[in-house]
Amino acid sequence: MTHSLRNRLFFQSVRIAPWLAMALLIVPVAGGLAGIIGPAFGWLPALDGHALGLAPWRTLFRQPGLLDMVGLSLFTALTSSLGALLQVVLLLGALLESRIFRLIQRLLSPLLAVPHAAAAIGIGFLLTPSGLASRLLSPWLTGWDHPPDYLFPGDPYGASLILGLMAKELPFLLLMSLAALPQCQAREHLHVARTLGYSSLTAFLKGVLPNLYPLIRLPVYAVIVFASATVDVAMILGPSNPTTLAVSVVRWLNDPDLSRRFMASAAALTQLGVTLTALLIWWLGERLVIKLSSGWLTNGQRRHADTCLACLASGLIWFMLTLLGASLLGLILWSLAGYWPFPQAWPWPLTADNWRSATDNALSLLGQTSLIAVTATLLSLTVVVGCLESEIQYRRRMRPRSQLILYLPLLVPPVAFLFGLVQLQAQWRLAPGWFAVTLGHMLFVLPYVFLSLSESYRHLDPRWAQVAVSLQASPLEVFWRIRLPLLTVPLLVATAVGFAVSVGQFLPTLLLGAGRVTTLTTEAVSLAGGGDRRLTAVYALLQLTLPAIGFGLAIGLPRLLLRNRRDLQPS
Amino acid sequence: MRISAWILLASSLITTQAIAAPDPADWHAVEEQAAGQTVYWHAWGGDANTNAYIEWVADRLANQHDIELVHVKVDDASSVVSRVLAEKSAGNDDEGAVDLIWINGENFASMKASDLLFGPFAERLPHFPLTRPDEHPEMRTDFTVPTEGLEVPWGRAQLTFYYDSERVETPPRDIDELLEWVQENPGRFSYPQVPNFLGTTFLKQALISLAEDKEALYGPVEDADFETVTAPLWNYLDALHPYLWREGRRFPESGSAMQRLMGDGELTLTFTFNPSSPAAAVADNQLPPSTRSYQLEGGTLGNVHFVAIPFNASHKAGAMVTANFLLSPEAQAHKQDIDVWGDPTVLDVSKLDSEAREAFADSQEVPAALSPEDTAETLAEPHPSWTERLEEEWLTRYGNR
Numbered sequence: 010m011t012h013s014l015r016n017r018l019f020f021q022s023v024r025i026a027p028w029l030a031m032a033l034l035i036v037p038v039a040g041g042l043a044g045i046i047g048p049a050f051g052w053l054p055a056l057d058g059h060a061l062g063l064a065p066w067r068t069l070f071r072q073p074g075l076l077d078m079v080g081l082s083l084f085t086a087l088t089s090s091l092g093a094l095l096q097v098v099l100l101l102g103a104l105l106e107s108r109i110f111r112l113i114q115r116l117l118s119p120l121l122a123v124p125h126a127a128a129a130i131g132i133g134f135l136l137t138p139s140g141l142a143s144r145l146l147s148p149w150l151t152g153w154d155h156p157p158d159y160l161f162p163g164d165p166y167g168a169s170l171i172l173g174l175m176a177k178e179l180p181f182l183l184l185m186s187l188a189a190l191p192q193c194q195a196r197e198h199l200h201v202a203r204t205l206g207y208s209s210l211t212a213f214l215k216g217v218l219p220n221l222y223p224l225i226r227l228p229v230y231a232v233i234v235f236a237s238a239t240v241d242v243a244m245i246l247g248p249s250n251p252t253t254l255a256v257s258v259v260r261w262l263n264d265p266d267l268s269r270r271f272m273a274s275a276a277a278l279t280q281l282g283v284t285l286t287a288l289l290i291w292w293l294g295e296r297l298v299i300k301l302s303s304g305w306l307t308n309g310q311r312r313h314a315d316t317c318l319a320c321l322a323s324g325l326i327w328f329m330l331t332l333l334g335a336s337l338l339g340l341i342l343w344s345l346a347g348y349w350p351f352p353q354a355w356p357w358p359l360t361a362d363n364w365r366s367a368t369d370n371a372l373s374l375l376g377q378t379s380l381i382a383v384t385a386t387l388l389s390l391t392v393v394v395g396c397l398e399s400e401i402q403y404r405r406r407m408r409p410r411s412q413l414i415l416y417l418p419l420l421v422p423p424v425a426f427l428f429g430l431v432q433l434q435a436q437w438r439l440a441p442g443w444f445a446v447t448l449g450h451m452l453f454v455l456p457y458v459f460l461s462l463s464e465s466y467r468h469l470d471p472r473w474a475q476v477a478v479s480l481q482a483s484p485l486e487v488f489w490r491i492r493l494p495l496l497t498v499p500l501l502v503a504t505a506v507g508f509a510v511s512v513g514q515f516l517p518t519l520l521l522g523a524g525r526v527t528t529l530t531t532e533a534v535s536l537a538g539g540g541d542r543r544l545t546a547v548y549a550l551l552q553l554t555l556p557a558i559g560f561g562l563a564i565g566l567p568r569l570l571l572r573n574r575r576d577l578q579p580s
Numbered sequence: 581m582r583i584s585a586w587i588l589l590a591s592s593l594i595t596t597q598a599i600a601a602p603d604p605a606d607w608h609a610v611e612e613q614a615a616g617q618t619v620y621w622h623a624w625g626g627d628a629n630t631n632a633y634i635e636w637v638a639d640r641l642a643n644q645h646d647i648e649l650v651h652v653k654v655d656d657a658s659s660v661v662s663r664v665l666a667e668k669s670a671g672n673d674d675e676g677a678v679d680l681i682w683i684n685g686e687n688f689a690s691m692k693a694s695d696l697l698f699g700p701f702a703e704r705l706p707h708f709p710l711t712r713p714d715e716h717p718e719m720r721t722d723f724t725v726p727t728e729g730l731e732v733p734w735g736r737a738q739l740t741f742y743y744d745s746e747r748v749e750t751p752p753r754d755i756d757e758l759l760e761w762v763q764e765n766p767g768r769f770s771y772p773q774v775p776n777f778l779g780t781t782f783l784k785q786a787l788i789s790l791a792e793d794k795e796a797l798y799g800p801v802e803d804a805d806f807e808t809v810t811a812p813l814w815n816y817l818d819a820l821h822p823y824l825w826r827e828g829r830r831f832p833e834s835g836s837a838m839q840r841l842m843g844d845g846e847l848t849l850t851f852t853f854n855p856s857s858p859a860a861a862v863a864d865n866q867l868p869p870s871t872r873s874y875q876l877e878g879g880t881l882g883n884v885h886f887v888a889i890p891f892n893a894s895h896k897a898g899a900m901v902t903a904n905f906l907l908s909p910e911a912q913a914h915k916q917d918i919d920v921w922g923d924p925t926v927l928d929v930s931k932l933d934s935e936a937r938e939a940f941a942d943s944q945e946v947p948a949a950l951s952p953e954d955t956a957e958t959l960a961e962p963h964p965s966w967t968e969r970l971e972e973e974w975l976t977r978y979g980n981r
Contacts, residue, residue: 055669056694073979139844155747156846158767160826249773249830250979263658267665267690348865351845362865366628431663435670441663441677523663523677525620525652535655539626540836541866542843 012483019485023402026395027411030455033392034417037430037452042281042421044429048274056267065271069279072272074251079283082254085167085247086237086287089174094229096175096329097182099322101190102213103315106199109323114187116330120180122505122556123333124513126534127549129173129245131336133162134343134542136169139351141339147352156351162246170247174239176333178232185228186221188464193220208312210319215306228460230288231419237287238280238422241515241534254280255424259516262428274428281425337553343546363543370532371551378512378528378555381443385450386507389458390500396459397466398488401474406467415459418452427520434521441523449517450510458507465499497577498567505563509556529555602897604704610897615646617898621887622660623682625653626836629860633921636914641905647898652678657687664696664890676892679899683888684777685723688731689964691888698889698896700729705900707907708732712928718884719926723964724798731886732903735915735923738875738882738958739785740950742858743849744842746870751849753877755789759820761849766823768848772838773831774979775971778853783970784962785881787813797962801969810970814977821978828978843867856922859949863919872947874954882958884926913939918946 047053051062069075104110120128135141139156147153162169190196195217202212243253251257258280261273343349344363346356400406413420430449439445473495477487493500515530533548571577602610619641625631631651638649654660660681667676683691691697702708711733713719719733720726743751752761762769772779788794790812796804821828825847832838838850839857843866852858855875861867887906889899905911909932912925929940 053669055665073976137844139841139846156844158826158846160830163830165829249833263656263662267661267694270662270665346865348843348868350868370631432666432669435666435672438670438672438675523652525650525677527625527653532653535626535653538655538833538837540834540839540843540861541628542840543865544628 016483016485019488020402023395023399026392026399027407030392030396031411031414034414034452034455037433037449038417038421038426040433041426041428041430044432045274045277045425046429048271049278050275051271053270053274056270058271065275068269068272069275072257072276077251078254078257079279081167081248081251082237082280082283083287083290085170085174085243085253086233086284087290089171089178089236090229090233090291092171092175093178093182093232096179096322096325097186098214098218099210099318100183100326101186102210102218103319103322104326105213106209113326113330114183117180117183119557119560120177120333121184122509122553122560123177124509124530124552124556125173125177125239126241126245126513126515126530126537127340127553128177128333128336129242130533130537130545130549131340132169132173132176132332133245133537134339134546135332135336136162141335141342141354144352144354153352163248165248165250167248167253170243170253172332173242173246174236176329177242178236179329182225182228182232185225185460189221189224190217192224192464193217195221206311208315210315211311211313214313219306227416230291231416233287233291234284234420234422237284238424240424241530244534245537254283255422258424277425277428280422284422284425340546340550340553343542344550346543363547367544367547371529371547374527374529374532375551375555377443377526378530381447381450381518381526381528382508382511382555385447385454385511386458386504388447389451389455389507390462390504392455393459393462393503394466394493394500397463398492400467402484416456419456423453423516427516431520441521441525443522443526446518446522446526449521450514453514453517454507454510457510458503461506462496462499462503465496469495495577497571498563501563501566502560505556505559508559512552512555512559602900604701604900607706610900611645613897614895614901617895618648618650619679619895619898619902620650620652620677621680621682621899621902622652622654622657622678623680624655624657625651626655626834629864629921630923633915633923636920637902637906637911640911641902645901645905647901649902657681657683661687661691661696664691664892665694667892668694668696673892675894676890677894678890679893679895680902681888681890682734683731683886685725685883685961685964686777686967688722688727688886688888689725691890692725692728692730696891697730698891698893699731701889701900702727702729702732702903704729705732705904705907707904710907710909710927710932712931716928718960722886723883723961723967725964727886731888732907733884733926734887734906735885736882736926737853737885737924738855739781739851739853739880740855740858740873740875741849741851742842742867742871742873742948744845744868744870745872746868747848751872751874753874755786755816755876759816762820762823765848767825767827768846769823769850770825770828770832770838770841770847771851772834774974776834778835778838778851779831780967780971781853781881782851783813783974784966785876785959786816787966787970788881788959788962789876789878790816797966798960800963801965806969806973810973814973817978839866842871854923855950856918856924859918859946860922862948863946867948869948873950875950875956877956879957879959881961883961909936909939916940918949 048058049065051058051060051064100113104113138159143151143153143156198216198220199212202216203209207215238255240255240259243256247253247256254276258273258276261269261276264273342356345359345361347358347360347362349356396407434441434445469492473491474487477491513530515534518526518528518531529548529552533545533552536545536548567578602613604610621634623634631653634651638651641647641649660678664676664678711719722731741751752758771782774780774783787810788797791797791809792812793809796809825841832841835852838847839852839861841847842850855873858867858871858873862869862871887903889896893899909927912927915921915923916925925940929937
């Protein structure tokens, strides 16, 4: 290929990348939503639904407990998101400049890689009446010779669900905030505030937070959407009677009575409404806080119960870390246990039987899961890099509206559009299988890869490129030999993030693969509802290991590849 | 309207090869057509023993018939029904993703009513006569709905109770004793969340014991006075619930979840639909060695479970050969072995030749297994229309607390 042809090809690919990304995200989401609107109003010819009307909605409103489900979804989503955000704010404000913060950050970051289902299974195993926590305290403290009869996890207020969601949202929001801090010149503002005599937490709340929050608003919204519509976490930790709305939607859509499909579609649309309501409530909350805090921000007061809040912050964070650490320990013990009666705290004798009996199936699932994750991640990475490169080549940042589209799959509850998507899949005769699943995973991988890569890409010092161009390098050479090598570390991290997101996907795998595609996640979730704690623990641990390896490589490889380029290595 | 245009367009663009449906009367031709096919069998995948058994079936089919059997593990057969329906609505009439389904009575009734099944073929399978359907009518009815050759019997189930004999001296022997026992031992018994099928089975078991007009249960629910017939059941449950596990505010998800709670020691008495699963679970370190099984006096609900082929299966010949192999004495005996799965056979063992009968002989004595003196007669399932009404009523009464 000639030099100029190669350059032309490069420009063309870069030019279409943003359009490709939009199409990849809009078509399935919009198409999927369209696919449930028809049945929700009575239109589904295959089931003799030819008359448009409100009958499905009337059936839906007659469902017992519908209001409770809606209320539960809203309550758990908003409480867990608010809890996670407050913890992040307190943590950053009270401990950002302390030495202990590095330790906390090191402990929390790997938790981002833990799939939701694995974390939920671990927390459930820990806190259930016969779980590790109550075994450690029994019978010497509690006097329990047999497991007590308390309702947790699965309490009717959703407290265990909130706890499980918070444990996963906390590291996500923390890392998003850390990435955004340099952008809002946090250090400089903190410095000025401190020299003016503000105590550290107050300096953060008054000097940094007002600038930081707008930068993490989109991730916060994504967290709310996820929490309001999660299926796997709510199935494992949520109450069962009534469940959250999303769990019931999935159940209704799977009801053997096919005529329920109409009502279920109406319920899926309701889920969309619930998610939007949650966002609206949050948005109103934002307005309220802005209004109420304007006087407080400028009242000049230098301290606000700082010591107290700092204690609270570190107390909360250590509680969360202990919770997750103990959950992990519990999973490991269960995976090695034989018959393990209550209240023994330590299973004895330990056995490798559970691992051995899972080997065959687990190996093939590891392969399948990795294949899908690697393919979805690499495709997404290519498209995302194309989008970001086009911003540079055409000196045009994506407009906020197009950015919003990138996050579309994170802002529309998957329950609402995936079922419609399955209908479309059948109409387009896209055979259910790993290819369809991979495309489905891309819907969720692409936004996270973008989220993870965009800031580093945009803030790469343009002078490197300018120097190269002045030395006669073509744009393609600048891209290939300057920009990508300089971005090795962020690219690897984005890859690891995408990989972890794909590994954790439950609903898209289940639906688009028609059950033919099993991954570690679908296996772990289906086992979690079953009878075998030991096997469940084995799969949850495997599910957790895979992304951990990904992040390990993302951190380890640069040290090897870039051993002669110290300043490019991860700090 | 848009969507239907799409379907028309899609189906006109794709030329579908009409393959003549194989006729089981010419079995040799079916076997020939089946060789080399890949059969996608959608079957519940929540139990390790069942999964291992299906793997064994796959090995045998590969060796004997050159069929590649793929076990598509589903958590609920109804999701398979959804898929076949989606395919039908998209005009996919002969390239379906599902070749064989392990199906329950409710889903069968629903698929049969919507014309989603292939057949009749079952009674023409070479091994079908071994079930002696004339002497065992349950081989031809599924939840009182006639199968009409649309599904093939595969295994049996009967409601069986089990308990931890170290913590329970005398378990309750009928539904009334159960209430007394639960009130004396609060928090140690529960039943799965309705509409889980085992939970619904418990409702039906209680209803059959408590109802005055038992005849009404075997006809459509529309013909009966639902309120009068079921009133004793709701009174019973109202009295039972405050003494259940978690005071009846939460119910276990499934039978296997109840087994886990038994293993953890949270429950001391529970039940299953597979009579040999407690023994298998003890061998597997999942239940205390002191576990014992029994059936209620006066009989417990039981049924036959089946496999069926969707109307649009891509590999009907392969699916039929698979279904026929599942009915073979070899496969049925292996399935009944307690170390394998322990699912009781649908064949009439007494009428098999002596060599085949040998394979079914009991292996060793297992204390957790059901002993002949603790075995009770099988009660037939009520008409399937009762299932839905009972579930709806249960959800209205207890679903939103």
